Amino acid sequence: MYFDYIELENFRQYKNTKIDFSRPEKEKNFIVIQGANGAGKTNILNAVTWCLYGEELHIGKKYPGLPVLNIDTFKELGPGKNCEVKVEIRLVEKNDRKIVLKRTLNFRKTEKGDLQTIPDIQSPYSDGSTLIMMRQTGKEWVPVSDPRFIINRLIPRSIQQFFFFDGEQLDEYFKGTAGKDIYEAISKVSQIGLLERVIEHLSKMEDSFIRNVKGLSSNAEEIRTRLETYKTSLNSQRSELTQKEDVKREAEIKEEEFSSKLRKSSVSRIPELEKQRNLLKEDLKKLESQIDDFESQRFDSLLKFAPIIFSHEALSSSRDSISVREEAGEIPPDYKRHFIEQLIKKGKCICGIDISDEEDKYRKEVERLLRDCSEISEISDEIISLNVEIGSMIGRIKDFKEQQERHGKNIKILEEDRQQKSKLLKQIDEEIAGTDVEQIKQWEMKRLEWQKIKEGIIGDIGAIKKFIERYENIQRVSESELKRELQKEGRYNRILEKLEFCKEAKKAASEIKDKIIADVRRAIEEETRKEFFGLIWKKQTYLDVKLDEDYNISVLHQSGREGIGTLSAGERQVLALSFMAALNSVSGFDVPIMIDTPLGRLSSEPKKNIAENLPNYLKGKQVSLLVTEEEYTPQVRERLFERVGRSYIIKFEEREEGNLAEVVPFVE
Amino acid sequence: MEMSESINQRIIDKIDESAFDEWIKGFLRTVLLNELANFEEGKPRFSDEYDRTIDQYLEERRKSRDVF
Numbered sequence: 112m113y114f115d116y117i118e119l120e121n122f123r124q125y126k127n128t129k130i131d132f133s134r135p136e137k138e139k140n141f142i143v144i145q146g147a148n149g150a151g152k153t154n155i156l157n158a159v160t161w162c163l164y165g166e167e168l169h170i171g172k173k174y175p176g177l178p179v180l181n182i183d184t185f186k187e188l189g190p191g192k193n194c195e196v197k198v199e200i201r202l203v204e205k206n207d208r209k210i211v212l213k214r215t216l217n218f219r220k221t222e223k224g225d226l227q228t229i230p231d232i233q234s235p236y237s238d239g240s241t242l243i244m245m246r247q248t249g250k251e252w253v254p255v256s257d258p259r260f261i262i263n264r265l266i267p268r269s270i271q272q273f274f275f276f277d278g279e280q281l282d283e284y285f286k287g288t289a290g291k292d293i294y295e296a297i298s299k300v301s302q303i304g305l306l307e308r309v310i311e312h313l314s315k316m317e318d319s320f321i322r323n324v325k326g327l328s329s330n331a332e333e334i335r336t337r338l339e340t341y342k343t344s345l346n347s348q349r350s351e352l353t354q355k356e357d358v359k360r361e362a363e364i365k366e367e368e369f370s371s372k373l374r375k376s377s378v379s380r381i382p383e384l385e386k387q388r389n390l391l392k393e394d395l396k397k398l399e400s401q402i403d404d405f406e407s408q409r410f411d412s413l414l415k416f417a418p419i420i421f422s423h424e425a426l427s428s429s430r431d432s433i434s435v436r437e438e439a440g441e442i443p444p445d446y447k448r449h450f451i452e453q454l455i456k457k458g459k460c461i462c463g464i465d466i467s468d469e470e471d472k473y474r475k476e477v478e479r480l481l482r483d484c485s486e487i488s489e490i491s492d493e494i495i496s497l498n499v500e501i502g503s504m505i506g507r508i509k510d511f512k513e514q515q516e517r518h519g520k521n522i523k524i525l526e527e528d529r530q531q532k533s534k535l536l537k538q539i540d541e542e543i544a545g546t547d548v549e550q551i552k553q554w555e556m557k558r559l560e561w562q563k564i565k566e567g568i569i570g571d572i573g574a575i576k577k578f579i580e581r582y583e584n585i586q587r588v589s590e591s592e593l594k595r596e597l598q599k600e601g602r603y604n605r606i607l608e609k610l611e612f613c614k615e616a617k618k619a620a621s622e623i624k625d626k627i628i629a630d631v632r633r634a635i636e637e638e639t640r641k642e643f644f645g646l647i648w649k650k651q652t653y654l655d656v657k658l659d660e661d662y663n664i665s666v667l668h669q670s671g672r673e674g675i676g677t678l679s680a681g682e683r684q685v686l687a688l689s690f691m692a693a694l695n696s697v698s699g700f701d702v703p704i705m706i707d708t709p710l711g712r713l714s715s716e717p718k719k720n721i722a723e724n725l726p727n728y729l730k731g732k733q734v735s736l737l738v739t740e741e742e743y744t745p746q747v748r749e750r751l752f753e754r755v756g757r758s759y760i761i762k763f764e765e766r767e768e769g770n771l772a773e774v775v776p777f778v779e
Numbered sequence: 780m781e782m783s784e785s786i787n788q789r790i791i792d793k794i795d796e797s798a799f800d801e802w803i804k805g806f807l808r809t810v811l812l813n814e815l816a817n818f819e820e821g822k823p824r825f826s827d828e829y830d831r832t833i834d835q836y837l838e839e840r841r842k843s844r845d846v847f
Contacts, residue, residue, distance in 0.1 A: 302787040305814050309807065312814075312825050316833070319826060609833050612806075616833075619803050623793040630789070 112265070112701045113140075113733035115201035115209065119158050121181040122196050124151045124763065124772040131757060132703075132735065133203075139756030141726065142735040144774060145743055146761030151772040152737035156275055156707050162198040162214045164268045165236030169277045169707065178226060179238075180218050182769040188220040193229065202265075205701060209247040212258065216240040235259065266702050269295055273691040278684060278708035290663035291360065293694070297631055297662070306624040313617040318342065320610045321593070324603055331596035334589055341586045345579060352575045355568050362565035369558035378548050386677070388539045391532050393673045398529045402522055409518040416511040419504050426501050433498045442491050451481045631697060632658055638693035639664065639686075646685045646724050648717050656686070664690060681713040685721070692729055703733040710742040718742070722750040786811050802840040806832060 114132040119125040132142055146152045157167035161179070179196050188194055199213045216238060217229040230239020244258035255261055266274060269292040298304050321335060373385040419426070436442045454460055454477060458467025466474035543555045594610075597603040636658035643656050643666075653674060655667040666686065668674030678686060688709075695702065709725075710718045725734070736743075763772035790811065794804050809832050817825065 302790060302815075305786070305811055306790065308814050309810050312810075312829055316826065316829050608837060609830075612803075612833055612837055615799065616803050616806050616810075619794075619797055619799045619807060623790065623797060623807075626793050627789055 112202055112204050113703045114735070115203050116199075117155070117158065117162075118197070118199040119155075120197040120199075121184045121194060122158050122161075122179055122198055123154045123181060124770045125154070125158070125774075126181050126183055126771060128772075128774045130155070130759060130774050132733065134733070134756045136756065139754055140729075140731070140733050141751055141754045142733070142757045142759070143743065143751070143755050143777075144735065144737050144759045144761065145740060145777060146737065146763070146772075148739060149765070149770065150761040150763040151770065152739075152761065153277065153707050155737060155774075156277065156705055158198045159200065159275055159705060160271060161240075162200050162212055162242075163262050163266060164271070165214065165238060165240050165242065168271065169275070178218070178228065179216065180226065181771075183771060185218070185220065185226060190220055190222045190224060193217055193219045202703075210255075211245045211252070212262075213243045213245075214240050215243075267295075269293075270694070273687075273694055274702045274704050276687070276691065276704070276706040276709070278706060278711045290659070290661040293662040297635075297694075298628075301627055301631055303624055303627060306620050306627075309620045310617055310624070313613050313620065317610060317613045317617070320606050320613065324597065324606055328596065328600060331593060331600065334593045334596060338586065338589045338593060341582055341589065345582050345586065348575055348579050348582070352572065352579065355572050355575065359565055359568040359572065362561045362568065366558055366561040366565060369554045369561065372554050373543065373551065373558070376551060376554075378546065378551055381543060381546065381548075381551055384539050384543055388536060388543075390672060390677070391536045391539070395529060395532050395536065397672075398525055398532065402525050402529065405518050405522045405525070409515060409522070412511060412514045412518070416508070419508060420511070423505070423508065426505055430498060430501045430505070433494055433501075436494075442494055448481065448484050451477060451484055455481065632660065632662065634697040635662075635690075635693045638697055639689045642689035642692045643686055646689060646721060647682065648720050649682075656689075681717050684709075684713065685717070688721070688725070695729070695732060703735070704729065705735040705737070707737040708739065708742060709736050710747065711739065715744075715746075718744065719746050719750065722747040726751065726754040786815060800840070802836040802843075805839075806836040809836075 113134065116129055116131050116133070118129040120127055130144070134140060144152065144155065153169050154167075156169045160166060160168040167179070180194070181196070184194055195215050195217050197213065197215045199211065202210045202212070204210065217231075219227045219229050221227055228239060231241040232239075234241055236242070242258050244255040244261065245252045246255055247253075262268075273293075298307075318339075321338065324331075324335070327335065370385060370389065374382050374389075376382060376385075433442065455466070455474070458465060458474075460466050460473060460477060464473050465471075466477055468474060540555075540559075544552065544559075546552060546555075594607065597607050636656070639658065640656040643653075644650060647653065652669055653666055654669055657665050657667065659665065664675070664686070666674040666678065668677060675683075675686075691704070695704070710721060713721065758777040759774045760777040761772050762775055763770050786808070791808070794807050797804065810829065813825075813828055813832070
């Protein structure tokens with residue numbers, strides 16, 4: 112999908128501008144719009160998000176609160192007269208079908224000369240604007256009844272920042288909520304939401320089948336009541352978990368917000384201390400997880416060896432007892448069954464007496480010996496093999512001791528490291544809190560408040576998760592009990608059959624959902640890694656790029672530390688670009704890309720590197736770059752030249768009351 | 780727009796690849812399509828539709844087992 116044109120009327124500094132984005136050739140998929148700082152580049156990005164979502168999502172400090180209406184238009188308007196702000200975008204889909212989006216907002220100049228917004232009373236948008244969407248169907252243009260729904264399918268609002276990019280705002284991209292937003296958006300586009308609805312509805316069907324079973328025996332009735340109580344508790348705990356996780360996420364964002372303020376502060380030593388603190392926190396997190404690993408290995412080993420350890424005394428005593436019997440020559444027996452059988456067969460005892468007569472008293476004595484011998488031999492064989500087994504079991508206790516010692520040693524080393532780092536962390540906390548700069552003190556206090564909230568919530572979340580896990584198990588047991596009771600009653604076979612079908616279908620839907628989520632996540636992770644290492648200039652500095660299950664991105668530094676906090680502005684830009692490219696290629700979003708000041712934070716060498724590689728990894732996508740003259744250096748221009756289909760410059764007039772701007776074709 | 784009118788191919792492929800029997804697979808395809816239609820039209824009721832679809836696939840499964 113690509114932009115065909117964008118038309119701005121009375122929108123901020125643009126009185127009347129239409130920008131042609133159509134591609135003269137397929138390969139020339141780059142559009143470059145050059146403009147000085149303050150000329151109006153970001154407002155082209157804002158015009159796009161305002162048209163799509165009814166919000167200017169890249170608004171800077173300069174504009175909040177100011178109306179979108181062009182100042183000149185307002186001045187020229189007579190008292191009591193109305194005017195309209197309009198942004199119109201034409202998009203072209205892969206199948207060449209066109210979509211036109213037109214957003215408008217009306218204004219009036221009062222008799223006193225004030226500006227008044229005239230909101231559309233039916234508008235679902237906070238600014239009262241109106242959005243009309245038309246789709247081309249053959250030669251006809253058909254209005255779309257729910258444009259918001261369609262836009263959210265095409266370019267979800269929650270992840271627009273990965274497509275409509277502001278180079279100056281990259282610090283915001285990898286904060287707490289980004290992962291959740293990305294997961295949700297990918298869920299929408301991959302239609303995971305549909306599977307989730309199927310799962311939810313099948314659960315409700317299961318409940319309703321159980322509820323509708325009437326006239327049960329008292330036992331089954333009791334189980335059913337119990338089951339319903341468990342389900343109610345579980346539902347309430349699950350919703351509490353969601354709420355707590357939201358609070359935790361908010362606390363993380365706030366904590367990071369104040370941490371970021373400290374990192375950027377101009378007070379001597381504070382940024383450095385804050386960076387050190389973040390690194391220490393990462394280290395501590397890693398150490399705690401390593402300690403946890405060793406602890407669980409130690410526990411597993413204890414579980415594995417517990418039976419041998421607890422029966423050690425009994426085993427030793429058995430072994431001693433067997434040795435005594437062996438030494439006494441009782442084990443194995445001093446005669447063999449086979450030998451006695453041969454005597455009977457030959458009819459002659461070892462002492463020479465004839466025992467061929469079956470009635471002979473000596474023969475009977477030898478036969479009794481054979482019967483006893485048979486039992487003794489079997490027991491003896493078992494004792495011998497048991498003795499071998501006991502020996503090996505006792506021998507394994509040595510392995511256990513070695514394992515425990517090894518784990519204990521590792522835990523001790525890590526624990527010492529952890530204590531040392533915790534001490535350092537405390538010192539940094541105290542140093543920052545003890546600064547004599549009031550602003551820093553306040554930021555630190557706020558950061559601590561959010562950190563405490565977060566830590567408190569983490570404990571609550573763990574407890575709720577355990578509760579849920581326990582009750583899910585109990586619920587499963589009760590469900591099986593109820594199934595058995597219903598089977599006993601026979602009358603409910605039909606309902607049982609439906610219940611089983613529901614369960615099986617729910618299991619299938621859950622498995623499919625998990626597989627798709629894992630597949631998409633893995634693919635985005637691989638793609639991001641590939642792009643990042645293709646674009647980054649310090650290839651040895653970073654070892655890996657990972658995307659966790661919540662779609663939070665992390666970078667592994669060569670020191671073994673999580674490195675996202677240590678990335679320079681330019682490197683963060685590269686990571687954001689890589690991630691965006693991955694989302695583009697994997698998730699199914701076919702979205703045009705618009706990047707404001709894409710190379711602004713980069714020094715000369717990385718700038719050239721990105722300019723050279725960018726076209727390759729955004730192949731097939733329409734990419735609009737809003738650049739300053741300083742960014743669009745001759746080297747960058749030269750590298751992008753063959754891919755640039757249209758080139759524009761923002762002509763602007765700087766005035767006290769507000770700039771006026773126009774986008775015109777750039778002529779060399 | 781195409782993606783709002785049909786089930787994502789990735790989901791269909793995963794259903795087909797799964798080890799569940801044909802009736803469970805068929806049932807899932809049907810309820811997903813129903814969900815898609817209801818999602819767009821915002822219909823809140825689902826239980827009658829699910830009940831009917833479960834009956835339909837259970838019946839088909841039963842018939843097929845009777846044949847064999």
